[in-house]
Amino acid sequence: xRIIISYLxxxxxxxxxxxxxxxxxxxxxxxxxxxxxxxxxxxxxxGGALAVTFVxxxxxxxxxxxxxxxxxxxxxxxDFDLPLIGGSALFGVGWGIAGFCPGGALPALGxxxxxxxxxxxxLIAGIxxxxxxxxxxxxxxxx
Amino acid sequence: xxxxxxxxPLTSLAGGALIGIAxxxxxxxxxxxxxxxxVLAGVIAPASFSDWSWRAAVxxxxxxxxxxxxxxxGEMPAVAVPVSTSMLAFGGFIVGLGVTFGxxxxxxxxxxxxARLSPRSIVxxxxxxxxxGITVFVIRHVLGA
Numbered sequence: 338x339r340i341i342i343s344y345l346x347x348x349x350x351x352x353x354x355x356x357x358x359x360x361x362x363x364x365x366x367x368x369x370x371x372x373x374x375x376x377x378x379x380x381x382x383x384g385g386a387l388a389v390t391f392v393x394x395x396x397x398x399x400x401x402x403x404x405x406x407x408x409x410x411x412x413x414x415x416d417f418d419l420p421l422i423g424g425s426a427l428f429g430v431g432w433g434i435a436g437f438c439p440g441g442a443l444p445a446l447g448x449x450x451x452x453x454x455x456x457x458x459x460l461i462a463g464i465x466x467x468x469x470x471x472x473x474x475x476x477x478x479x480x
Numbered sequence: 481x482x483x484x485x486x487x488x489p490l491t492s493l494a495g496g497a498l499i500g501i502a503x504x505x506x507x508x509x510x511x512x513x514x515x516x517x518x519v520l521a522g523v524i525a526p527a528s529f530s531d532w533s534w535r536a537a538v539x540x541x542x543x544x545x546x547x548x549x550x551x552x553x554g555e556m557p558a559v560a561v562p563v564s565t566s567m568l569a570f571g572g573f574i575v576g577l578g579v580t581f582g583x584x585x586x587x588x589x590x591x592x593x594x595a596r597l598s599p600r601s602i603v604x605x606x607x608x609x610x611x612x613g614i615t616v617f618v619i620r621h622v623l624g625a
Contacts, residue, residue: 342509343537350502350514350538350587351545355557357495359586360546363483363560369616376485378492383590385496386503390595393504403511410511411596412583417603424582425589425604428575429611432586433619435571436563439579440499440516440587442572443539445559447546452561456572463576464521471580 339405351444357382360445362436369433431463481562482620503592510534515588516542517579582608 358364358378367376402408432438437445437456445453503514512518519535526532550556561568579585582604584593589608593601 339534340537343534344541346502346505347538347541348544349498351542352548353495353498355545355549357492361558363562364485366616367485369613373620374482374484376487378488381489381492382496385493386499386591389497389500390503390591394595397508405509406511420581421604424578425607426611428578428582429608430615431571431574431578433612433615435568438586443542444545447543448556448559450559456568459569459572460576463573464580467577467580
């Protein structure tokens, strides 16, 4: 049952990404190109997603526990550390170079386009490399 | 290279709302943050089988998204890539490093974290949006690529 529900949630997310334009690097990069071929569409993606999640979270988080789980697993860290700032800056640079973010690229795999597979393979390599660095040198800040 | 795109406020808003519905469902039903980084990282390096299986199902669902759109509308969603293969590979690797150290991406920090008004997510989103904007400006208007 959890598997079917998870699949359906992924499917809704994937359809949302697909019709929103987040799976399309040309559209993503044009959103950031305010000085050039600006396409403000992605502000509407963010606006729609934030509005629904902001209200929806307030409704579902009123329950003591999720319907199919024992507790809500929400990050508790509150400090602004170097991994947060540096990692996010690095993510932005990579997003600006490639035009895909992880949430845009995973659904885009379904289009079967070779370029998406190149990005996702490199993304996975980057995640594995970062986890190796965290384990080897930053054991106290385990993610 | 620049590929012109048309402004699509309605489909983008509707797509965003669906992303939000998925995020609310995952939290309400399973108590989890709908972050592509966390979901993918948990598929690559799972803590246990039950932890792996739901995340793998989410990823398979995500990949089915464009096929569902094709089935309903008769058209595959547009994926126009205005960058070279080496930029995709280099950018992808950098994104993988960044989202792992930063603990999230556009969905985890930008949508779920910001909706919780998490200070860390608000800062992370501000930082990556500015970094992406600067990168695109430098590539297109300084380097002229």
